[in-house]
Amino acid sequence: xxxxxxxxxxxxxxxxxxxxxxxxxxxxxxxxxxxxxxxxxxxxxxxxxxxxxxxxxxxxxxxxxxxxxxxxxxxxxxxxxxxxxxxxxxxxxxxxxxxxxxxxxxxxxxxxxxxxxxxxxxxxxxxxxxxxxxxxxxxxxxxxxxxxxxxxxxxxxxxxxxxxxxxxxxxxxxxxxxxxxxxxxxxxxxxxxxxxxxxxxxxxxxxxxxxxxxxxxxxxxxxxxxxxxxxxxxxxxxxxxxxxxxxxxxxxxxxxxxxxxxxxxxxxxxxxxxxxxxxxxxxx
Ligand code: ADP
Ligand code: MG
Numbered sequence: 001x002x003x004x005x006x007x008x009x010x011x012x013x014x015x016x017x018x019x020x021x022x023x024x025x026x027x028x029x030x031x032x033x034x035x036x037x038x039x040x041x042x043x044x045x046x047x048x049x050x051x052x053x054x055x056x057x058x059x060x061x062x063x064x065x066x067x068x069x070x071x072x073x074x075x076x077x078x079x080x081x082x083x084x085x086x087x088x089x090x091x092x093x094x095x096x097x098x099x100x101x102x103x104x105x106x107x108x109x110x111x112x113x114x115x116x117x118x119x120x121x122x123x124x125x126x127x128x129x130x131x132x133x134x135x136x137x138x139x140x141x142x143x144x145x146x147x148x149x150x151x152x153x154x155x156x157x158x159x160x161x162x163x164x165x166x167x168x169x170x171x172x173x174x175x176x177x178x179x180x181x182x183x184x185x186x187x188x189x190x191x192x193x194x195x196x197x198x199x200x201x202x203x204x205x206x207x208x209x210x211x212x213x214x215x216x217x218x219x220x221x222x223x224x225x226x227x228x229x230x231x232x233x234x235x236x237x238x239x240x241x242x243x244x245x246x247x248x249x250x251x252x253x254x255x256x257x258x259x260x261x262x263x264x265x266x267x268x269x270x271x272x273x274x275x276x277x278x279x280x281x282x283x284x
Contacts, residue, residue, distance in 0.1 A: 003110065003120045004177065005139035010155055011126035014145040014182030016043045017228055018254075019123035021247070024237030025255035027080035031118035034073065036106070037085035038135050039125040045084035048076045049235030058086035063105050063134065064095050069113050077237075081117075093130045102130055103170060107138040128162050136166040141177035142211075145222075148181050148194040153201055160205070160212060167211040176212035180254065184221040191221075220254040220263040222247070 006019045019035055027033040037044040037059060042052040052058065055074055061067040062083065073081050096102040110120065122135040136142070142163055146152045160176070167174040179198060185191060198217055206213055222228075223246050231241035238247040253264035 001117055001120065002141060003122070003139045004141045004143055005122045005124060005132075005135040006143050006145065007124045007132065007135065007159065008144050008146065008155075009126055009128050009132070009159060013147045014180070014222060015126075016047060016123050017232075018143070018145050018180060018182060018222065018251075019121045020044050020047045020232075021228070021238045021251040022254055022258075023080060023119065023121045024077065024239050025251045026119050027077060028239055029255060030079060032079050032116070033081070033119045033121065034069075034117045035080070035082045036069075036120060036122045036135075037083065038089070038106075038131045039085055039123055040087050040090035040131075041125070042085040042087065043232065044123040045082065046235065047232040048080075048082045048237070050074060050076065050082060050084050052084055052086045055084060058084045058089070060086045060088040060092060062109055063089070063092050063131075066105075069109050070115060073115075077240075089131065096130055103133040104137045106134040107171075110138050128158070132162075133166065136163065136174060137171050139171070140173045141175055143177050143180055145180045145182045146198070147183045148185070148191045149183075152194055153197060156201065160210075163211050174211055176215040177258070178216045178218045180218050180220070180222060182222040183224050185224055186221075218254060218257055218263070220250060220257050222250045222254070225250070 006015045008015055016039070023033045023035045035044055035048060045052050057067055057072045059072065062069055062072055069083055073083050075081050122139060124132045124135050144156075144159065163174060163176060181191075181195070195217065202212065202215060225245055225247040227242035227245040228238055228247035231238050234241055238245060238251060242248060249264060257263040
């Protein structure tokens, strides 16, 4: 079982979009996949077509009342299951203040889970709170979505420091699996500069013992694509909503790449596309 936390304490970088659509791609390939929505905003829950609260108990009850994951999990597509969030999760931090071992509740629940999954993807809130710590203690890998943006690296040191502390003190299995460039604008000079900065950033910090020693920048880039922004409001993944869009292409490629297969390498050929498509790269 691979347990992946999708984490960046910044909002709007593509965590939820990546969690949901990567999970959907893996499920379509036949892997048993579970999404755990740790964000009280419940965007992943909504994106997967569930109404927070209406579909019964949520991760809130798992973290604060010891309910099992199986009892709150819902199947939303073949091979795709979700443990939904609820706005009540926002209060979990305070409610758990006096609880011993509050960071490892999710890990213990995952270990005790009766069903086995090939992939567990955890969508984190935009903070380094007890909810995020639960994801980091339960995960074996961290994926960091970044927007290719001049402030992209800002906050990355803090994020890595947190991962480092968790790996040192609680979860020795934790590794940074890789960085995913999201909301990527093809063909811009700026994108290339960010990639260079990012590689430099990691190289200067790469020591053998660091949990990011083997972290890679995934070759797959998630291009800016309006279909990806539209599909959450329909409660559908990109593969249901717009299966031939660039968004679907990119997330299918990411799913291949994380399994060690070759990515689709479609990002460099954007200029070869018909002129109308090139005119608005995001419209496909
Ligand atoms: P986070 O979970 O990190 O806050 P989201 O995944 O919710 O980020 O993305 C932020 C916003 O950007 C959302 O409205 C989402 O629909 C949109 N978005 C994410 N990725 C893309 C993309 N590749 N192209 C276009 N819009 C995107
Ligand atoms: Mg989100």
